Amino acid sequence: MNLTDAVEGTEYIIRSVETGDEEMNAFLFSLGCFSGEPITVISRRRSGCVVSIKEARYNIDTQLAKTILI
Numbered sequence: 365m366n367l368t369d370a371v372e373g374t375e376y377i378i379r380s381v382e383t384g385d386e387e388m389n390a391f392l393f394s395l396g397c398f399s400g401e402p403i404t405v406i407s408r409r410r411s412g413c414v415v416s417i418k419e420a421r422y423n424i425d426t427q428l429a430k431t432i433l434i
Contacts, residue, residue, distance in 0.1 A: 365434055366431070367415070368429045368430055374404065376402070376403055376404070376434035378432060378433070381399070396417045406421060412425035415429075
């Protein structure tokens with residue numbers, strides 16, 4: 365299951381991040397988005413979703429959300 369399938373307000377644990385791009389993996393890692401870390405979808409938007417990682421909120425587009433497996 366990926367982040368686009370997540371229910372709003374439910375906390376999930378990230379299983380893996382599969383972007384296929386080392387630069388993007390490093391960027392997500394710097395946000396705290398890596399295997400074993402809790403993540404919550406706060407709300408959905410037309411272009412993606414707002415997520416909470418380590419007490420911070422980020423807007424992630426749909427294409428990137430599909431690469432985050434929970």
